[in-house]
Amino acid sequence: MDNWRKSPGAFWASFIPPTLWLLAFFLAPLSLIWAFSFGVKTGITEIDITWTFQQYARALEPLYLSIFAKSLWMAGVTTFICLIVAFPVAIAIVFAPPKARMWLLLLVILPFWTNLLIRTYALIAVLRTRGHVNFTLEWVWENANGFLIFIGLGNFNLIGERFEPLALLYNNTAVVVGLVYVALPFMVLPLYAALDRLDRSFIEASLDLGAGHIRTFWSVVVPLALPGIASGIVITFIPTLGSYLTPDLLGGTDSQMIANVIERQFKSANDWPFGAALSFLLMYATFFGLALRALLTKREGMGDRV
Amino acid sequence: MSLLGNLLSRRGKSEIGPLEYHRRLWLRVTVALTLIFLYMPILTLIAFSFNDSKRNVVWRGFTFKYYEKAMNNSELIEAFVNSLTIAFVSTIVSVILGALTAYVLWRFRFPFRAAYEGAMALPVVIPEICMGVALMVFFLRTGFNTGGWVWPFNLSAITIAHIAFSFPFAAIVIRARLESFNTELSESAKDLGASEYQVFKDIIVPHMKPGLIAGALLAFTLSLDDFVITFFTSGPNTLTFPVKIYSMVRFSVTPEVNAASTILIVITVIITALALRLQNRNNMLQAG
Numbered sequence: 138m139d140n141w142r143k144s145p146g147a148f149w150a151s152f153i154p155p156t157l158w159l160l161a162f163f164l165a166p167l168s169l170i171w172a173f174s175f176g177v178k179t180g181i182t183e184i185d186i187t188w189t190f191q192q193y194a195r196a197l198e199p200l201y202l203s204i205f206a207k208s209l210w211m212a213g214v215t216t217f218i219c220l221i222v223a224f225p226v227a228i229a230i231v232f233a234p235p236k237a238r239m240w241l242l243l244l245v246i247l248p249f250w251t252n253l254l255i256r257t258y259a260l261i262a263v264l265r266t267r268g269h270v271n272f273t274l275e276w277v278w279e280n281a282n283g284f285l286i287f288i289g290l291g292n293f294n295l296i297g298e299r300f301e302p303l304a305l306l307y308n309n310t311a312v313v314v315g316l317v318y319v320a321l322p323f324m325v326l327p328l329y330a331a332l333d334r335l336d337r338s339f340i341e342a343s344l345d346l347g348a349g350h351i352r353t354f355w356s357v358v359v360p361l362a363l364p365g366i367a368s369g370i371v372i373t374f375i376p377t378l379g380s381y382l383t384p385d386l387l388g389g390t391d392s393q394m395i396a397n398v399i400e401r402q403f404k405s406a407n408d409w410p411f412g413a414a415l416s417f418l419l420m421y422a423t424f425f426g427l428a429l430r431a432l433l434t435k436r437e438g439m440g441d442r443v
Numbered sequence: 444m445s446l447l448g449n450l451l452s453r454r455g456k457s458e459i460g461p462l463e464y465h466r467r468l469w470l471r472v473t474v475a476l477t478l479i480f481l482y483m484p485i486l487t488l489i490a491f492s493f494n495d496s497k498r499n500v501v502w503r504g505f506t507f508k509y510y511e512k513a514m515n516n517s518e519l520i521e522a523f524v525n526s527l528t529i530a531f532v533s534t535i536v537s538v539i540l541g542a543l544t545a546y547v548l549w550r551f552r553f554p555f556r557a558a559y560e561g562a563m564a565l566p567v568v569i570p571e572i573c574m575g576v577a578l579m580v581f582f583l584r585t586g587f588n589t590g591g592w593v594w595p596f597n598l599s600a601i602t603i604a605h606i607a608f609s610f611p612f613a614a615i616v617i618r619a620r621l622e623s624f625n626t627e628l629s630e631s632a633k634d635l636g637a638s639e640y641q642v643f644k645d646i647i648v649p650h651m652k653p654g655l656i657a658g659a660l661l662a663f664t665l666s667l668d669d670f671v672i673t674f675f676t677s678g679p680n681t682l683t684f685p686v687k688i689y690s691m692v693r694f695s696v697t698p699e700v701n702a703a704s705t706i707l708i709v710i711t712v713i714i715t716a717l718a719l720r721l722q723n724r725n726n727m728l729q730a731g
Contacts, residue, residue, distance in 0.1 A: 138549075138550065138551065138552045139550055139551055139552065140551070140552050140553075141551040141552065141553040144639055146639060147550075147639040147640075147643070148547070148551050148553070151543040151546045151547045152543075152547050152551075152553075154539075154540055154543055155540040155541075155543050155544040155547070155563075155610065155614075156559075158540055158606065158607065158610065159562060159563065159566075159607070162578070162581075162603050162604070162606070162607040163565065163566055163574070163607045164562070165581060166574075166577035166578050166580065166581035167573075167574075167577050169577065169580055169581055169584065170573075170576065170577045170580055173580070222473070222477055225469075225470050225473040225474070226473060226474050226477050228464050228470065229464060229465045229470045229471070229473070229474045230465075230474075231464075232462060232463060232464040232465045233465040234465075237465070241474070243719070244478055244481075244482075245478075245481070247712075247715070248481050248482075248485070250664055250668075250711050250712070250714075250715040251485060251668075251708055251711060251712075252667070252668045252670070252685065252704070252707055252708070252711065253668065253670060254670045254685050254688055254689060254692070255485075255488070255688070255704040255707060255708060256484065256485065257692075258488070258688070258692045258696075258700065258704060259484035259485050259487070259488040259704075260484050261692065261696060262484070262487065262488060262491070262696050262701075263483065263484045263487060265696065269487055272501070318480070318481070318484070321477070321480075321481065337462060340462060341461070341462065344461045375568075375570075376570070378570075379570030379571065379572055379573070381571070381572045381671055382670060382671065386692065386693075396570070396572040399572055399573075399576060400572065400576075403576045403579060403580070403675070409580060412576060413576075413580075416572070416573045416576055416577070417573075419570055419572070419573060420569055420570065420573050423568065423569060423570055427568060
């Protein structure tokens with residue numbers, strides 16, 4: 138690496154354009170809403186920046202606190218489900234033959250590149266009252282009912298008089314399903330990376346010395362893959378916590394997350410200072426998660442050296 | 444089906460070795476179920492775009508009529524052209540800015556370099572919603588109301604926003620490519636009298652090229668896929684594809700939306716396949 142003073146011309150020519158763009162169209166907008174978050178609304182569009190903490194205090198009101206808690210809970214449940222599902226998948230990929238491994242990885246990553254909106258829409262089509270899941274269930278119900286009538290039990294309404302479609306959409310479960318659907322690849326990749334680095338002779342030794350597969354998993358694989366697990370948890374949790382589209386399209390009136398509240402402050406409620414404060418709280422939560430991850434991966438680096 | 448059967452069966456094979464986890468039945472079932480969960484919705488969406496029924500649940504025969512209908516929906520076409528225009532401009536600028544960022548970070552030591560690198564990574568990590576509202580407020584407050592301008596300049600605000608979140612991604616990809624550059628090449632060129640600019644143009648850029656292409660493809664898909672930031676930076680009169688689809692989705696589930704979505708999926712899959720192909724070739728070149 139050269140000192141920039143050695144060729145200042147080349148340095149400034151390549152330094153200035155991206156820096157200006159970042160300053161003007163990223164840091165300036167963020168600073169603007171950061172300043173707004175310390176202001177109060179005095180008119181329809183007027184905002185007085187009085188450096189008050191009032192907006193942050195408002196975020197601690199029970200209503201908003203409960204939405205924060207709910208978002209954390211939904212993101213937590215999503216992350217947990219992703220972890221449970223992704224672990225066996227990552228194990229299967231790591232121990233698969235090289236060619237199959239490449240295809241499996243590709244299959245897991247590919248949905249990443251499909252538009253989030255389209256994926257969410259696809260889920261709506263599957264889950265809605267007249268959707269594919271309910272349609273399949275209805276078909277099963279009709280056949281079961283036909284069978285019951287056939288064996289002479291048709292008059293007892295053993296499985297209900299009519300097929301009742303399940304309400305699979307517009308509730309919290311739908312949001313969690315949608316979030317898992319979106320976030321699963323985020324979890325598989327770091328787990329795969331961690332398990333791939335893991336020295337297999339440890340597993341072999343553990344199995345040779347008489348530990349079963351389950352014991353080996355908990356006492357050898359999990360501790361060794363811990364940095365990868367932590368990394369996966371953080372990078373699944375962060376985007377999930379801030380997701381807007383999934384709760385918006387799949388959730389009901391009571392399944393809003395922070396991002397939906399932020400959106401409302403900036404659009405229909407037109408309360409920018411409060412929305413700005415909420416945005417920054419979400420951002421601080423994100424930074425906290427990232428710092429945690431950096432700390433954990435740093436420790437992992439040290440582990441490698443030992 | 445035979446593929447699935449093949450995946451699940453263990454017939455005719457030796458006993459499963461202790462580490463052959465991939466051959467264990469329950470793991471295969473988990474992987475199969477996960478992939479079904481990931482792909483079923485998308486595949487049904489694609490399949491039912493060819494379904495000759497408005498209700499979109501029962502298969503009533505093959506048809507292209509919803510593609511025709513989507514093609515004749517002038518708003519949809521306008522939105523599509525707008526999105527492609529935005530993606531195209533955003534890609535070009537993002538690659539240039541990304542290449543410069545990568546070059547600065549790769550080559551120079553300067554004060555607050557770590558902080559600079561951190562700031563450049565911010566657009567990659569902060570929640571989309573925060574960036575979206577910040578840009579919306581910024582454009583409204585600075586009076587940068589491009590919505591009323593003549594096409595294609597009415598897309599300026601969205602394009603600027605897309606560049607702001609795409610170029611740091613492009614920079615990451617391009618920088619990874621620069622790591623394999625042999626600095627002896629540029630040093631000998633300088634010894635032989637080449638100027639800084641000549642070294643950059645004739646030696647570094649050609650070496651960067653696969654990274655530039657990969658970065659461009661990434662920037663293009665990022666721009667085409669973005670919903671949240673576009674949603675916040677587009678004025679009421681600017682139509683883009685995801686925003687148009689969003690309003691259609693809110694309204695109802697129709698085969699027309701399926702058809703439009705399928706077109707977008709096909710475009711992104713093609714671009715992704717190209718990117719992966721290039722990356723593979725890159726890796727092979729590096730290995731060889």
